[in-house]
Amino acid sequence: MAENCKVYLDNASTTYPKAPGVAQRVCEFIEHVGCNVNRGEYEDAYSTAEVVLDTRERLCTLFGFNEPRNVIFTQNVTVALNMVLKGCFKAGDHLLISAMEHNAVMRPLTQLTENGVTFDRIPCNRDGELMVDEMESMLRPNTRAVVMTHASNVCGTLMPIEWVGAFCREHGLKFIVDCAQTGGTFPINMQAMHLDALCFTGHKGLLAPQGIGGFLITDSFAKELTPLFSGGTGSFSNLETLPLLLPDRFEAGTPNLPGIYGLNTSLNYLEKYGIDRIREQEQSLTQRMMESLTEKKLRLVGVDDATKKSAIVSLDFLGKDNAEVAYRLDSEYGIMTRCGLHCAPNSHKTLGTFPQGTVRFSISHFNTITEIDYVVKCIHKILAE
The missing domain is CATH 3.90.1150.10 (Aspartate Aminotransferase, domain 1)
Structure with a gap:
């Protein structure tokens, strides 16, 4: 060179x-579609809704999940983690996290400690590998969940999320995974790995534009979550209270439709390329x-x-x-x-x-x-x- x-x-x-094709698809939406979703009774609005649903379904296929309505779109993985962590945990709750977490986890958790939430870091060795033998002794009666990155953004070391998922299932804990560094590259099966919430971003391994991300969440965990944002959803417009229906309950306001179109194209590429x-x-x-x-x-x-x-x-x-x-x-x-x-x-x-x-x-x-x-x-x- x-x-x-x-x-x-x-x-x-x-x-x-x-x-390939992501930029063109984003441009296509902006120049030739441009409408909103869930808010118009015309053909373009219906076709846009189909793309959004198809994107949810493709994410389910990629991540081993079976409920497209439980795929929630956000701005990025940071917003997703904030919504999950701040929407669920309260004073008296104790969490376990890895020693390798990004500030997308650490800063929301640090804020939560001001409200009485506590956490402990599962130690990792000098190569960033999780010391799983330490986890059992770190459990408390009020431990509610394990929150963990799938791979370190600093050195790349993978966390054994399949093992941790089985551990959480055995001890009745929620398991929340941040797959910002692995989504689109490493196989993730939410059901087999016993994940309750998987937070993702589009602009890294999913090869999509910036500004689109989200989380996939089980029905049981979604019922425990209080929405961090509220507003118009285009559904149940006769009510001034939050809808119970997913994904509407967690998707207030107009979504990033150009980003979703771009993500739809990148997911298609990942499926074909492998x-x-x-x-x-x-x-x-x-x-x-x-x-x-x-x-x-x-x-x-x-x-x-x-x-x-x-x-x-x-x-x-x-x-x-x-x-x-x-x-x-x-x-x-x-x-x-x-x-x-x-x-x-x-x-x-x-x-x-x-x-x-x-x-x-x-x-x-x-x-x-x-x-x-x-x-x-x-x-x-x-x-x-």
Whole structure:
């Protein structure tokens, strides 16, 4: 590759490019449809409603769920987590979380502690792996749920959500999973894994636009949730009280229809291309990069087996300023990464990279071997200085 080319390796923040056809589908809605949903008695409104329902059904297929009406659209996974956490837990409730949670979980929980909710962090080892043997002893009589990311956004290490789901079922706990880093890449089956709520975002592995996300929730858990927002839904307009019907109960106001159209297209792409194929390509590129970076001047953060992590290579440049390295990778070599604490300070404390953070390279199946080899070459140049 020629130097000063552009290589995008910030896919854990948001994927680029999006799935083929997504931009065109968003544009098509804005230019040729443009109407609202659930609020018009005309053909375009009906066809829009069909796209929205089809998108809910495709998400059910992807995530092993059987209730399209229980797929709730939100702005993103952060809003989804806020709605689930703040809508359910109250003074006296105790939660367990992993030590690797993003601030999308931590900040709502910290707010909830002001109202009498408590939580404990299940410890993880220096590679970010969950210490499952500790969980039993951490239970209290008032423990109500486990909240957990599926994969660390800092180092990619996967959490054993199937095992944790069985643990929650055995102990009568709710299980809430944040799949921001794995949706569209790793298989998730809500029913088999005993998930009560799965919070997702569209703009990462689902390859959809920013501004669309949501959660899938079981009937029993939905009954325990108080809606965080209320307003018009286009249904039960004779009432000034919240509807009980899902998804209306949790979808007040006009939804992001351009985003849903884009998500519909990206889900179609994922179905045809295959998430197993995507994951295998990403793991191959990730393993290639990790095996090419074994210098003593570097610390690879997290597990070194690409099959046990999302497609992230997180590096601590020993003896150098990580922020300066990230700046040089971009300014001199056109390599786009993310440096810092990645909105997950306790993850870095667990991994031993606080406060300096890491330089995170997050890979997509749209990346190539040529690009990965170029990145490795540029890192070696910086290390040689």
